[in-house]
Amino acid sequence: MIMKGRAWKFEDNISTDLIAPGRFFHLRSNLPELAKHVMEDARTGFSNMISKGDFIVAGENFGLGSSREHAPTIIKMSGINAVLAKSFARIFYRNSINVGLPAIICDTSAIDEGDELEIDMVKGFVIDKIKNLKLAFPPFPSLMNKILTEGGLVAYIKKYGMLKA
Amino acid sequence: MGLTLSEKIISQHCEREVKAGEIVIADVDLCYVQDGTGPLTIGQIEKMGIEKVHNPKKTILFLDHASPSPRFELSNDHKMLRKFADRTGAILSEIGGGISHHVSLESYAIPGDVIIGADSHTCTNGALGAFATGMGSTDVAVAFAFGKTWMRVPETFRIVVNGKFQKGVHSKDLILNLIGKISSRGATYKALEFTGEAIENMDIAARATVANMAVEAGAKVGLFPSDEKTRLFLEKMGRGDNFRKIASDPDALFEKTIEIDASSLKPTIACPHLVDNIKTIEEIGDVRVDEVFIGTSCNGRIEDLREAAKILKGNKVHHGTRLIITPASKRTYLEAIRDGTLNTFVEAGGVITGPGCGGCVGVHEGVLADGDVCLATQPRNFKGRMGNPNAFIYLGSPALAAATAIKGKITDPREFL
Numbered sequence: 001m002i003m004k005g006r007a008w009k010f011e012d013n014i015s016t017d018l019i020a021p022g023r024f025f026h027l028r029s030n031l032p033e034l035a036k037h038v039m040e041d042a043r044t045g046f047s048n049m050i051s052k053g054d055f056i057v058a059g060e061n062f063g064l065g066s067s068r069e070h071a072p073t074i075i076k077m078s079g080i081n082a083v084l085a086k087s088f089a090r091i092f093y094r095n096s097i098n099v100g101l102p103a104i105i106c107d108t109s110a111i112d113e114g115d116e117l118e119i120d121m122v123k124g125f126v127i128d129k130i131k132n133l134k135l136a137f138p139p140f141p142s143l144m145n146k147i148l149t150e151g152g153l154v155a156y157i158k159k160y161g162m163l164k165a
Numbered sequence: 166m167g168l169t170l171s172e173k174i175i176s177q178h179c180e181r182e183v184k185a186g187e188i189v190i191a192d193v194d195l196c197y198v199q200d201g202t203g204p205l206t207i208g209q210i211e212k213m214g215i216e217k218v219h220n221p222k223k224t225i226l227f228l229d230h231a232s233p234s235p236r237f238e239l240s241n242d243h244k245m246l247r248k249f250a251d252r253t254g255a256i257l258s259e260i261g262g263g264i265s266h267h268v269s270l271e272s273y274a275i276p277g278d279v280i281i282g283a284d285s286h287t288c289t290n291g292a293l294g295a296f297a298t299g300m301g302s303t304d305v306a307v308a309f310a311f312g313k314t315w316m317r318v319p320e321t322f323r324i325v326v327n328g329k330f331q332k333g334v335h336s337k338d339l340i341l342n343l344i345g346k347i348s349s350r351g352a353t354y355k356a357l358e359f360t361g362e363a364i365e366n367m368d369i370a371a372r373a374t375v376a377n378m379a380v381e382a383g384a385k386v387g388l389f390p391s392d393e394k395t396r397l398f399l400e401k402m403g404r405g406d407n408f409r410k411i412a413s414d415p416d417a418l419f420e421k422t423i424e425i426d427a428s429s430l431k432p433t434i435a436c437p438h439l440v441d442n443i444k445t446i447e448e449i450g451d452v453r454v455d456e457v458f459i460g461t462s463c464n465g466r467i468e469d470l471r472e473a474a475k476i477l478k479g480n481k482v483h484h485g486t487r488l489i490i491t492p493a494s495k496r497t498y499l500e501a502i503r504d505g506t507l508n509t510f511v512e513a514g515g516v517i518t519g520p521g522c523g524g525c526v527g528v529h530e531g532v533l534a535d536g537d538v539c540l541a542t543q544p545r546n547f548k549g550r551m552g553n554p555n556a557f558i559y560l561g562s563p564a565l566a567a568a569t570a571i572k573g574k575i576t577d578p579r580e581f582l
Contacts, residue, residue, distance in 0.1 A: 013349065013350075013439055015547040015548070017527075017545075017547040017548065017549045017550050018547070018548060018549065021527070021549045021554065022526055022527025022528060022549060022550060022551075022552055023527050023528065023532075023549065023552045023553070025201060025230070025231065025239070025526060025527065025528045026231075026236045026238040026239050026528065027238070028201060028204065028205070028242070029204045029205075029238065029241070029242055029245075030238070041548055041549045041554040060350055061349060061350040061353070061383070064349060064350070064383070064547075065285065065545060065547055066284070066285050066545075067202060067282075067283055067284050067285040067287075067299040067300060067301050067302075068201065068202065068301075069202070069205060069283075069301035069302045069303060070205065073205075087350060087353065088353075089350070089353065089383060090353055090354050090383060090385055091285055091299055091300060091301060091380075094300060094301060094304060095300075095301035095303070095304075098301060098303045098304060099303065141188055141317075143188055143315055152303070153209075153303045153304070153307065154209050154212045154213055154303060154306075157213045157307065157310075158212075158213060158214065162311060162313075163190050163307065163311065163313055163314070163315050164190075
């Protein structure tokens with residue numbers, strides 16, 4: 001599967017409070033409404049800037065903080081196809097896979113805002129068309145890959161009936 | 166080669182000996198959600214077409230984040246969680262019951278358990294020697310439904326803390342120091358295992374503060390071996406028969422050992438907007454404070470409240486500064502009523518809220534104004550954390566919080582001891 005889109009660049013340490021702010025706690029059971037505020041405290045008006053298929057590109061420790069799965073869920077709902085970062089916080093990483101949002105670990109230093117990217121999920125590389133760069137990323141462990149391929153953990157459970165090692 | 170605490174506990178939950186780096190499917194002893202994550206968990210369980218929970222007596226829904234609810238949307242979420250508990254027989258911890266992680270320490274967590282909670286601070290249960298970690302709503306939905314989860318067995322950083330804490334220096338200062346040293350991603354995916362003379366001397370409340378903030382260094386768990394202090398705590402909670410001795414093997418393989426001398430620690434503060442942005446009280450300078458908040462799963466226990474009350478007794482909260490206290494649980498609240506701790510706070514000019522997560526959630530009970538500066542005992546100070554991205558949150562111990570409330574600026578608690 002090859003995904004194509006534009007990069008939106010963010011810094012290190014983007015917390016779940018920046019992705020899905022606590023002041024919108026009451027919207028957690030209204031995800032379409034919550035998604036309008038995605039990344040709002042990292043960049044005002046972000047949900048109106050995205051085109052379907054774009055990518056979030058960040059530095060270290062993306063998604064640190066709370067366990068709120070609403071964070072990767074609203075990133076996905078807003079049309080973002082994958083998040084690329086140098087590193088991810090543990091719970092966010094797991095949640096991303098579970099909701100079917102690829103969280104790709106690679107050296108994002110050279111990618112700039114607005115760069116056109118192509119991501120090959122099967123072969124495991126990112127191409128920055130503007131910089132003429134090819135960045136490899138390690139394959140997902142088999143269980144995670146299966147969950148991601150099915151589109152998330154709910155779909156996986158519906159298909160396999162249970163977690164399988 | 167022996168096993169670390171993590172390897173040992175996970176091995177006991179998947180019927181074979183496992184080592185760091187393996188991905189396993191493990192049995193879950195206790196699983197829980199709170200009112201911010203639970204509605205999504207229930208939605209996912211319904212989507213999976215599952216109607217029962219695996220073990221209702223070990224499945225808990227905590228109403229602690231918006232407790233009581235400040236908005237109709239959240240009241241509707243509470244209603245949904247109550248209905249789910251009624252339908253499945255899962256345990257409901259009502260508003261006023263307290264913070265999930267603290268109530269879990271009081272009533273549910275057992276040394277050697279695997280505990281999965283849909284809240285990042287589930288690692289607090291590591292204080293009792295339980296392999297406890299936070300996950301998202303869907304992961305916990307699977308644990309609710311099947312009593313199992315998948316996980317990667319973490320490598321372990323052994324944190325050896327020797328020496329004695331100086332007067333006015335607490336376990337909060339220790340963990341802030343450690344996070345400052347290794348950074349907020351220094352232990353990502355790893356287990357922290359605490360040991361040493363200073364750790365042995367800590368009570369469960371002090372250990373819980375440290376375990377709670379393991380996630381702030383990126384760690385999956387913050388583990389303490391169970392010992393005499395654990396046994397005494399469980400006995401005090403009326404469940405001494407839950408005690409089990411568990412520790413890592415002497416020849417266990419640790420990825421790294423970090424040594425800290427407790428006697429070298431000073432009152433420590435995390436500055437906006439990251440937990441690893443650490444300064445000591447000598448380095449902090451003049452920081453005027455609008456709000457002081459004492460509470461949360463990190464520092465809302467009776468021991469924390471007593472520490473703060475000791476300093477506030479006979480003093481007044483500074484004009485222009487407000488003080489809010491949120492006890493961690495109903496039990497904490499009752500103890501603080503009985504021993505006069507709450508009296509001391511109210512006489513000093515503080516406001517007491519009902520038990521729960523309080524202002525740390527960012528929806529009620531102390532939401533900050535634009536430009537406000539807050540000193541809180543909570544575990545996290547990210548931009549927007551207390552409901553306003555234009556405010557500034559500093560983190561410190563309950564003693565430091567009390568001294569700060571009196572002076573209206575960040576203050577060394579040792580001035581009052």
